Amino acid sequence: MTGQKNGQPLRAAIAAFVGTTIEWYDFYIYGLAAALVFGKVFFPSSLDPGVATLLSFLTLWAGFVARPIGGLIFGHLGDRIGRKTTLVITLMMMGVATTGIGLMPGYAQIGAWAPVGLVMLRVIQGIAVGGEWGGAVLIASESAPKHKSILYSAFAQQGSPTGNLLATLIFFALSALPTPEFVVWGWRIPFLLSATLVIVGMMVRLKLEEPEDMKRVLRHNKTVKLPVAEVLRKHWVIVMLAAGVLPVIHVTYFKTTFALSWATRELGYTQGTFLSIIVVALIVQFLTQPLGALLVQRMDMRKAVCLMVLPEFVLMPAMFFAIETKAYWIAMIGMCLATVPHSMFYGAVGGILARVFPARVRYTGLSLSYQLCSLVVGGGTPVLAQWLLNSTKSITGVAIASAIYALVSLVCMIGLLNRTGFLAGELSTAEQEDVNDLERDTRFSPLDERKTVPVA
Template identity: 40%
Template sequence: MAGETAGGQTSGHAGGRVTVTDAEARKVAFGAFVGTALEWYDFFLYGTAAALVFNRLYFATDDVLVSTLAAFASFAVGFAARPLGAVIFGHLGDRIGRKRCLIITVTMIGIVTGLIGLLPDFAAIGIAAPLLLTLLRLLQGVAVGGEWGGAVTLAVEHAPPERRGRYAAMPQIGSPVGTLLSSGAFLAVAQLPPESFDAWGWRIPFLAAFPLLGIAVWLRRRVEESPLFERMLAQDERSSSPVREVLRRAWPQLLVGAGTTLLGVGGFYLITTFVISYGTSQLGLPRSLMLGATLVAAAIEIGVLILGGRLAERYGAWRVTVAGGIASALMAFPAFWLIDTGAAAAVIIGVTVATALLSIPYAVSGALLTELFPPHLRYSGVALSANLAGVVSGFVPLVATALLAVGAGTSTLPALLLVGIALVTTASGAVAPRFFAERDRVATGD
């Protein structure tokens, strides 16, 4: 792998450059984006429902805080399961191909999400309801654990080296689009009378996963396998145990990659999932306002991600990561102060600005992570890094809710949590370049 370029397009052992056209790269990146958008739509639905529905209908107690903590705990289970998905699909993706795994993951999560929409609540089947809901969330997490790493890897390995930043950002755009779809769906059904919303309205966004799944699978089947992987397959350059090799030889890259990803995932859930709950239950703000704020933030985020991909090509992904981390840390307290005013415009501005800033490092995380790992370990390394951060991120709303209780209902401690997350990403981005040159040594085992 010593001859691989920065774009991941050549391999010294494979005997030359793997050439792809811009048209092919765009097609693959779009396929990765659409599948990832569906994945995040399904995954984000649960986060929104945990804040608005599951805490009342599935984890029913007389204490609102306890119900919310239980719902967020089930939310966190999905993140805890993601490393398992990274291990399973990372191994398969580096062994049998990126495309096959991505078809499996998108099918799995679509089916699971639809089943959540069919699940009876606590009043109907008792304790089985939260248990089955948590199990479905677990399976959802496994699927998502293998999705993003494969989508980014496939997009990067089809991209011309000089345009890798923009194509690596395409799967990232699936996140705000998924947020727009999920928040928009919940905003629509939230207009129903409360009794209708609780009885059947909230289920509609989950059941919509079934037809959306058909579209995603059709698009994924049209995407070609990575030409770099096909060449590795022909030359038998695959690792017999890619996950084990990453853990043994590339663990520093694994930790650095997880740190650079933490703000884009954990910070996002703090500003969306936790803030929705905080705004509605603690500040008494309307559900429609909190959901509307996330919609505005997601729309702005799309532009930030596109810009971030271009900036990565010009300045380097690690510099963009550091800049985004510093900006997020500086804006954490002002964002919460705006939300605390309860004024609609201030709430929307606070959520939107905070989301835009933490999206800067998220925009370039695909480009940065793929720099850390050689091709024969890339799917495993990228997936494990992202999902190691995902495990921590899944507990962020739960931790923020607990800190809220400790802080007597004020936003000081949750804002401080956001500062800490941002600084971890800043430090990780700053040290990342020293590991880029290590790829050849790791790949050859020297």
């Protein structure tokens, strides 16, 4: 393909990585600030600390509620006019919203307007990231050789741990500030830094080319007038299964947002101490995450998924009890071990889901699936965990909930792969549909470009 000859696959993968790093940095600093300071800054000081934290987590959830809206809006644009333009818009929106949060006055200054303004900006963040993930995965996977699409999509997935690590490191550095200074102005610094990062990301994305799959859809006038209608009419079962695949990736909010609040507020960990544990776990995630893409590329994807998810049934619940010991090294080892399974799964899942929808509605289908799960599970995870803790005064319920996430993901992934294809080196059902559709154009035969490649 032309894109392969001129280095487009690698450039697209790097651009996806840079862009998603910035987007997830912006999204994750909100979660950290919600755990550490938003309850104090944006809500009345008379509230019980546990209630204030719960309300803070509810504002976090507002971003997840907005993510399906972003998925629908930008999925539609991405399937109608192309992937590149949508990714430029989402990055700009995220930067503006995040910088705005850094400038937002607190409850002491403007009263109830403070949480209202915070929620509004969080909603803009959610809309932006709702359109970002699907586009970033597709800009990488669709620009790649078909038998390597899952590997290239892993570049986009690497933006999540990198953005999370960058956010956590900045908050870790700021934890050296005395508490009053951190509450008054220190927490704002990570949000204001977003403006600089967005400029870098825009420079990278504006140089991108449209991926090959989308070029073909545009060239042959295969776009759909209303992609979401076709997705819901023809592919609704795939959407539901794909959404059900994703709960296990949201356990990250158990171990970062919720665990950070729980450990520092109730177990006696200092802010800097627990952030250092999270930093090490994020490094482990960054290093192990690509292994998931390699694993599914080389074997029956159903077996690969079992190898990645089954350990999570034990390791994630064990992590909470390791943290509860209040022993630093036990807590760190527990969190690092629990990180490996869902990190490997996350490294592969973007590329797997990019294969299950035809190109003409792929952005919409992928975004709708991901953000549907985010709405129901992602933002609700720290809320659920905090509610369980408040209600039972025990971490056991939270540990059980984390295992249930893994069970749902495993069952839905097996069901999805049985319907769409389970060998990465072969065309999926949706990709074969693209081939058959384009073959009907007598001037273009894609078979030479989309050959089935034997599994290594």
